[in-house]
Amino acid sequence: MTASYSASQPNASNNANTFITDHRLVDRSKLTQMFQHYVETKEKYPHAVLLYRVGDFFECYFEDAVILAQELELYLTSKPVGEVGRVSMSGVPHHAWERHATVLVEKGYAVVICDQVEDAAEAVGRLVRREVTRILTPGTLLEEGMLKASRNNYLAAVVIAGEHWGLAYADISTGEFLTTQGSSSEHLTQELMRLQPAEVLVPTNAPDLGSLLRPGEKSDHLPECLPPAFCYALRSQLPFSAGEARSRLLQKFKVRSLEGLGCEHLPLAVRAAGGLLEYLEDTQKENSIPLQLLRTYTITDYMIVDHQTRRNLEITQTVRDGSFHGSLLWALDRTSTAMGSRALRRWLLQPLLDIKGIRARQDTIQELVENTPLRQDLRQLLRQIYDLERLTGRAGSGRANAKDLVALADSVSKLPELALLVMDTASPFLKALQKVPPGLEELGQKIRSYIVESPPIHIKEGGLIRQGVNPQLDARRALVEEDQKWIANLEVEERARTGIQTLKVGFNKTFGYYISISRAKVDQVPSNYIRKQTLTNEERYITPELKEREARILTARDDLNQMEYEIFVALREEVAAQAEVIRNLSRAVAAVDVLCGLAELAVYQGYCRPEMVEGREIYVVDGRHPVVEQSLPMGFFVPNSTQLGGMNRHDAKDAKEEEEERVSPDLIILTGPNASGKSCYLRQVGLIQLMAQIGSFVPARYAKLSVCDRIFTRVGAVDDLATGQSTFMVEMNETANILNHATSRSLVLLDEIGRGTATFDGLAIAWAVAEYLAAEIGARTIFATHYHELNELASLLPNVANYQVTVKELPDQIIFLHQVQPGGADKSYGIEAGRLAGLPGVVIQRAKQVMGQIEKHSKIAIGLQSLESSDRP
Numbered sequence: 072m073t074a075s076y077s078a079s080q081p082n083a084s085n086n087a088n089t090f091i092t093d094h095r096l097v098d099r100s101k102l103t104q105m106f107q108h109y110v111e112t113k114e115k116y117p118h119a120v121l122l123y124r125v126g127d128f129f130e131c132y133f134e135d136a137v138i139l140a141q142e143l144e145l146y147l148t149s150k151p152v153g154e155v156g157r158v159s160m161s162g163v164p165h166h167a168w169e170r171h172a173t174v175l176v177e178k179g180y181a182v183v184i185c186d187q188v189e190d191a192a193e194a195v196g197r198l199v200r201r202e203v204t205r206i207l208t209p210g211t212l213l214e215e216g217m218l219k220a221s222r223n224n225y226l227a228a229v230v231i232a233g234e235h236w237g238l239a240y241a242d243i244s245t246g247e248f249l250t251t252q253g254s255s256s257e258h259l260t261q262e263l264m265r266l267q268p269a270e271v272l273v274p275t276n277a278p279d280l281g282s283l284l285r286p287g288e289k290s291d292h293l294p295e296c297l298p299p300a301f302c303y304a305l306r307s308q309l310p311f312s313a314g315e316a317r318s319r320l321l322q323k324f325k326v327r328s329l330e331g332l333g334c335e336h337l338p339l340a341v342r343a344a345g346g347l348l349e350y351l352e353d354t355q356k357e358n359s360i361p362l363q364l365l366r367t368y369t370i371t372d373y374m375i376v377d378h379q380t381r382r383n384l385e386i387t388q389t390v391r392d393g394s395f396h397g398s399l400l401w402a403l404d405r406t407s408t409a410m411g412s413r414a415l416r417r418w419l420l421q422p423l424l425d426i427k428g429i430r431a432r433q434d435t436i437q438e439l440v441e442n443t444p445l446r447q448d449l450r451q452l453l454r455q456i457y458d459l460e461r462l463t464g465r466a467g468s469g470r471a472n473a474k475d476l477v478a479l480a481d482s483v484s485k486l487p488e489l490a491l492l493v494m495d496t497a498s499p500f501l502k503a504l505q506k507v508p509p510g511l512e513e514l515g516q517k518i519r520s521y522i523v524e525s526p527p528i529h530i531k532e533g534g535l536i537r538q539g540v541n542p543q544l545d546a547r548r549a550l551v552e553e554d555q556k557w558i559a560n561l562e563v564e565e566r567a568r569t570g571i572q573t574l575k576v577g578f579n580k581t582f583g584y585y586i587s588i589s590r591a592k593v594d595q596v597p598s599n600y601i602r603k604q605t606l607t608n609e610e611r612y613i614t615p616e617l618k619e620r621e622a623r624i625l626t627a628r629d630d631l632n633q634m635e636y637e638i639f640v641a642l643r644e645e646v647a648a649q650a651e652v653i654r655n656l657s658r659a660v661a662a663v664d665v666l667c668g669l670a671e672l673a674v675y676q677g678y679c680r681p682e683m684v685e686g687r688e689i690y691v692v693d694g695r696h697p698v699v700e701q702s703l704p705m706g707f708f709v710p711n712s713t714q715l716g717g718m719n720r721h722d723a724k725d726a727k728e729e730e731e732e733r734v735s736p737d738l739i740i741l742t743g744p745n746a747s748g749k750s751c752y753l754r755q756v757g758l759i760q761l762m763a764q765i766g767s768f769v770p771a772r773y774a775k776l777s778v779c780d781r782i783f784t785r786v787g788a789v790d791d792l793a794t795g796q797s798t799f800m801v802e803m804n805e806t807a808n809i810l811n812h813a814t815s816r817s818l819v820l821l822d823e824i825g826r827g828t829a830t831f832d833g834l835a836i837a838w839a840v841a842e843y844l845a846a847e848i849g850a851r852t853i854f855a856t857h858y859h860e861l862n863e864l865a866s867l868l869p870n871v872a873n874y875q876v877t878v879k880e881l882p883d884q885i886i887f888l889h890q891v892q893p894g895g896a897d898k899s900y901g902i903e904a905g906r907l908a909g910l911p912g913v914v915i916q917r918a919k920q921v922m923g924q925i926e927k928h929s930k931i932a933i934g935l936q937s938l939e940s941s942d943r944p
């Protein structure tokens with residue numbers, strides 16, 4: 072039985088009524104020789120799309136042709152393949168394979184490139200030699216055009232054992248390689264969500280090992296805690312076993328124990344890292360990937376920025392349309408290099424918990440804020456540095472071209488200038504740039520002296536290496552030049568010899584050099600001319616001497632190209648040998664770039680250095696929302712202050728011990744009309760805290776902040792259609808997560824709770840949640856709500872206070888002042904808003920009547936108060 076594509080199908084060829092679309096269904100013995108090789112190759116990579124080079128095209132057959140045609144909207148046609156009939160076929164021009172493969176990989180496919188590895192002309196009477204030269208999977212990309220400059224492309228590997236897990240990840244384009252281990256599946260999910268890996272390796276016993284599950288695709292073999300949003304590669308268990316993984320790591324990093332890498336006693340972390348390495352060996356073929364030394368980290372060393380918070384605080388993209396513009400990263404990114412831009416993203420998603428680390432970054436920003444010439448000179452130089460991390464990665468894996476090496480050399484040549492600039496600086500971040508190993512400078516100079524000013528992209532076609540680099544190369548070139556000169560003179564000489572003034576010497580790809588004579592003059596052609604081609608108006612001739620020179624030029628040119636290629640490859644290997652040194656410096660450059668950018672931002676946006684203190688205080692004077700502020704005209708944003716969790720210590724009057732006196736609440740109930748600015752204020756506090764913990768200055772006149780272990784957010788109501796959960800259930804799940812994980816050192820931002828259910832249920836839940844946060848957990852919390860009844864809590868609990876966003880009421884309009892002030896709003900303006908929106912007068916009138924009745928008879932607050940006192944012993 073053969074599957075077939077009929078001509079009436081949208082992509083099917085008109086001239087092929089049926090063709091085979093499954094390579095497993097053909098009788099191989101009846102295939103042509105090339106197709107036998109194709110099917111053999113395909114069998115080795117059954118789960119990837121195989122792009123097979125045939126002449127000027129990369130072609131796909133059978134099922135891959137259908138995928139290619141559908142995913143790239145290409146024409147699906149067919150090809151006869153010996154006795155079995157026609158098979159489906161689709162293809163792309165060979166020079167455009169990268170562009171097309173990028174689309175496939177972005178869509179979650181693995182792509183295998185099987186290229187011709189010899190000149191078709193050499194394969195006389197036999198099949199051209201073809202080999203798999205590259206396997207592309209979403210997590211193993213290196214090609215410049217396939218990667219986003221401003222973000223890392225992570226390949227991750229997970230090993231799960233009960234509640235415990237190991238996670239390793241690497242960006243093979245930059246060489247980062249890290250591993251960790253943890254014991255709560257929630258943490259694993261959060262860590263994966265932070266990394267947003269392009270591909271995740273999972274060891275399984277699945278029958279279809281090697282297959283790649285595209286985002287959203289389900290498999291019984293995938294552990295439940297893994298978020299469905301990623302690509303998962305199902306791998307065999309063996310390379311993830313403790314023994315195999317360990318010995319692979321020892322071998323790769325040439326160490327005797329894993330102690331130095333920090334993971335000797337973390338078996339799951341080791342297993343994940345070993346499995347990841349094996350995958351790289353498997354997919355990268357002979358090109359070894361220059362990974363940095365494996366680093367072990369602990370997720371609890373950093374603030375967890377969970378998925379909810381990342382989304383609600385719009386850290387890397389906006390909630391509305393997922394765009395970068397309007398996100399916190401957009402507002403903060405003043406970096407000058409791609410490396411810096413990537414580093415800033417990493418910092419934002421991994422804020423620090425360690426005050427010392429935060430202060431070290433702040434010190435550097437301060438130094439750069441205060442020293443304007445230094446900051447400007449640094450930024451000026453940084454702008455001239457290309458993506459050294461990725462350029463080095465391409466050099467190390469043998470994929471850099473001559474342009475890459477020139478860019479690398481240009482960038483390396485800026486490093487000594489950077490070193491000079493930071494000579495007298497105090498910050499360790501800046502000092503890290505002070506020493507550029509002399510070998511690196513020399514390497515940069517060597518590349519510049521070897522490779523021509525603007526080299527071609529192709530490295531096998533010559534034109535790369537300068538004159539004077541290699542005497543043999545120069546001697547060969549001189550010979551070719553002599554022959555070329557002889558040919559160039561030939562036209563003049565032959566015109567003189569034959570007396571034919573219209574005689575021309577030309578060249579074309581089929582015949583090589585020739586002498587062309589117009590038809591009218593053919594009787595004057597000398598006897599040593601041999602006719603080669605007849606055209607309408609001219610005859611074309613060759614001479615034995617011309618052919619001899621031509622043959623010499625062509626062979627010499629091939630030799631020259633080969634020599635240039637070899638010189639280039641040797642140079643590239645020299646770069647690869649310095650990969651670690653270059654990357655260490657690149658990391659330092661990236662960090663300085665981030666800090667310079669943050670300093671620039673601080674200066675131009677008027678940010679202040681927050682004083683980082685022990686304890687639980689959050690004290691911000693005239694804080695601003697960093698993104699909204701930048702989106703409004705200058706001076707339009709109304710600053711607001713915040714005070715939470717502050718305690719004063721002083722000596723007790725009658726005892727030796729210290730007493731603590733509360734100076735600010737733990738929980739703020741924030742009320743105010745719609746659109747007054749509650750959400751904005753809430754987010755502003757979260758963003759200021761987050762910025763402070765990456766070491767940045769903050770948008771405020773003054774700030775004194777303690778470190779938060781985590782920022783929790785519950786903002787807005789979003790239906791989670793993907794999981795089929797209602798608005799209310801999503802809200803309850805998120806709230807439950809907060810109540811179960813928040814501590815007194817957390818910052819909790821709640822924007823409305825309980826709106827998705829009946830008013831009294833909603834109010835009851837909101838009340839109980841606020842009370843639990845204030846009384847039981849003592850988390851610093853801002854709770855924005857339209858339930859004014861919650862203001863009663865302040866009279867019941869000492870650590871709760873009421874704030875409101877004020878408005879000015881005029882006869883026929885409300886003016887939003889956006890000012891947050893102490894006190895609860897006594898009015899919700901909901902009916903007013905309805906009137907302004909154009910609800911009929913009678914409806915408004917009636918609403919006011921109903922409202923009056925409800926207010927008169929409501930006993931909710933009083934009831935809760937008496938319940939409270941009767942409950943307590």
Ligand SMILES: Nc1ncnc2c1ncn2[C@@H]1O[C@H](COP(=O)(O)OP(=O)(O)OP(=O)(O)O)[C@@H](O)[C@H]1O
Nearest residue numbers: 707708709710744745746747748749750751752889
């Ligand atoms: N401090 C401020 N200064 C200037 N404009 C502000 C300020 N705060 C908020 N705004 C503007 O007011 C608009 C409404 O703010 P926001 O969404 O925070 O209101 P809200 O009180 O949360 O409304 P709702 O209760 O309907 O959710 C925002 O789009 C913002 O542009």
